[in-house]
Amino acid sequence: MSNRLFQGVIHQMKDAVDRTFGVIDENFTIIACSELGRIGETVASFTLTANDICVNGGNTYKSVGTSQGANYIVFVEGDDVLASKYASVIAVSFANIKFYYDEKYDRGNFIKNIILDNILPGDIYLKARELYFNSDVSRTVILIRAIEKHDVSVYDIIQNLFPDKSKDFVININETDIALVKETKTGIESKTIEKLASTIADTISGEFYVHVVIGIGSTVDNLKDLARSFKEAQQALEVGKVFDTEKTIISYDNLGIARLIYQLPTTLCETFLKEVFKRGSIESLDQETLFTIQRFFENNLNVSETSRKLFVHRNTLVYRLEKIKKITGLDLREFDHAIIFKIALMVNKYLKSNPIKY
Numbered sequence: 001m002s003n004r005l006f007q008g009v010i011h012q013m014k015d016a017v018d019r020t021f022g023v024i025d026e027n028f029t030i031i032a033c034s035e036l037g038r039i040g041e042t043v044a045s046f047t048l049t050a051n052d053i054c055v056n057g058g059n060t061y062k063s064v065g066t067s068q069g070a071n072y073i074v075f076v077e078g079d080d081v082l083a084s085k086y087a088s089v090i091a092v093s094f095a096n097i098k099f100y101y102d103e104k105y106d107r108g109n110f111i112k113n114i115i116l117d118n119i120l121p122g123d124i125y126l127k128a129r130e131l132y133f134n135s136d137v138s139r140t141v142i143l144i145r146a147i148e149k150h151d152v153s154v155y156d157i158i159q160n161l162f163p164d165k166s167k168d169f170v171i172n173i174n175e176t177d178i179a180l181v182k183e184t185k186t187g188i189e190s191k192t193i194e195k196l197a198s199t200i201a202d203t204i205s206g207e208f209y210v211h212v213v214i215g216i217g218s219t220v221d222n223l224k225d226l227a228r229s230f231k232e233a234q235q236a237l238e239v240g241k242v243f244d245t246e247k248t249i250i251s252y253d254n255l256g257i258a259r260l261i262y263q264l265p266t267t268l269c270e271t272f273l274k275e276v277f278k279r280g281s282i283e284s285l286d287q288e289t290l291f292t293i294q295r296f297f298e299n300n301l302n303v304s305e306t307s308r309k310l311f312v313h314r315n316t317l318v319y320r321l322e323k324i325k326k327i328t329g330l331d332l333r334e335f336d337h338a339i340i341f342k343i344a345l346m347v348n349k350y351l352k353s354n355p356i357k358y
Contacts, residue, residue, distance in 0.1 A: 006032035006072075009097060017086055020077040023064070023094065031072075048073060053087060055079040062087040064094045072098070107131055111169045111181050114223055115141060115230035124223050139226060140193055141217040142180040143173075143233035144200065152208045154178055161200065179230060184219055190253050193219070197249045213237060216251040238262070242353040243346060257343065261350050269347045276344045277328055284327055292320050293332065293341070301338055 006023050013021075014034045022033030030041045046056045054061040060083040064072040074094060076087045110127055113119040119127065128135040146154055155172050158180055162168040167183040180200075184193065197214040204210050215236035217229030232252035240250035243258040252259075261269070273282065285293075292310065296317075299305040307317040321332055330337040 003031045005097065005101060006094065009093065010034055013090070013093075017076075017090070019083065019086065021086065021090060022075055024073050024075060026071050030075075043075070053084050060084050060087045062091040064091050064098060107133060108165070108169050108171060111226070112171045112179075114226045115171070115179060115181065116173075117227050121224050128223060133223075135223045136221065138184045138186050138188065138219050138221050139229070140182050140184050140188075140219045141226060141229040141233045142182055142193070142197055142200070143215040143217070143230070143237060144178045144180065144204075145213050145215070145237055146176050147211045147213060150208075150210045152210050154204060154208075154210060154212070157204055157208060158200065161203065179233070181226060186221070188219060190216070190219075190251055194249050194251055201248050212248070213240065214249050215240065216249070216253075218252055235259070235262070242350055258346065261343070261346050264347075264350075266351060269351055272347055273344060273351075276330070276340055282328075282344065282348050285324070289320060289324060290345075292317070293324065293345075296321070296332060297338070297342060301333060301335070303333070 010022060010032050017034070020033070020035050020038070022030050022035075022038065024043060025031050028043050028045045030038050030043065033039050043059075044057055046054060046061070048054045048061055048063055051063075058079060059075045059077055060079055062074050064074060072094065074087050074091045076083045076090065110119075110131060110133070114124060125135060127133075144154065144158065155170060155178050158170045158178055162170060162180065162182070169181040171179045171181065173179055182193075182196070193216055197216055201212055201214055204212050215233040217232035217236070220226060220229050236250040236252040236255060239255050239258050239262045240247055242262065244250055255262075292306075295310055296303075296306045299309060303317055303321075304314060307314045310317065325331045328341070330341050332338045332341055
């Protein structure tokens with residue numbers, strides 16, 4: 001928020017308040033004051049709870065707004081009842097001014113409202129014109145999620161990586177998630193965006209030892225579709241958490257059949273598994289067998305190549321495949337059966353992730 005805006009209001013109030021008053025920031029530095037010579041001074045730090053009034057060092061203090069850990073605090077000279085009243089009235093005035101300023105002029109807040117669906121579609125372009133915002137460029141939402149607790153500010157790291165606030169917007173979603181709304185070239189390839197996301201992840205983990213996973217939404221060419229791109233980035237992370245646990249970068253455009261399975265009702269998934277495994281449960285397959293199946297799929301159902309990679313005789317692998325056929329009724333050497341089994345494994349994995357029941 002512009003310090004000049006605070007100073008302008010203080011200038012208008014100066015004749016009505018017969019005391020020295022002003023605003024300090026989170027570093028307890030005076031950023032606006034009725035006595036211009038005091039701007040830049042630092043006052044002794046103290047603890048101020050939201051909605052409370054504090055008297056310290058001959059001044060009365062009141063936070064601007066009602067949130068805990070407010071960014072700005074009003075101070076008024078004196079420790080009497082009148083100073084308290086002055087501080088309360090001035091704090092309310094500045095809180096309203098700050099709200100108006102954030103709503104009308106803060107582009108980051110505008111973008112956050114769009115991706116979180118907190119603004120009506122019809123109001124998006126009206127607000128964009130007020131902010132002189134270029135609404136017809138391509139943008140992609142990249143969602144960065146910290147996996148473990150940490151003392152490093154991932155938000156600040158990403159801000160430093162993308163300092164051009166007129167094109168790229170870094171938005172704090174919650175304690176773990178930070179959204180980067182990145183302006184991109186028209187027709188940009190998904191591999192280019194994935195490479196950028198990989199650079200972000202490598203920088204955060206390599207220099208600051210914080211492990212993150214990154215979801216990438218589709219590239220959109222208008223503001224109203226940013227909310228869709230953000231939801232896609234969220235879904236990419238959720239689907240990746242189930243099906244691609246080893247991946248750091250998950251792109252919505254590359255989710256494939258996992259996206260479809262993730263959207264299925266759990267009752268339908270359970271019915272599918274019962275239908276596929278009529279002879280025996282999927283749980284009856286031991287880890288060695290499941291590992292063999294995985295390698296068989298990775299080698300495109302090629303028996304000779306799979307046995308070579310597993311360091312087993314070809315007949316041993318054939319025996320294992322026959323055992324699977326006996327248990328499940330599916331011959332993985334047949335393409336159609338292999339597809340059914342592959343989907344069944346993914347459905348089983350999805351159900352074990354405890355999805356929301358429909």
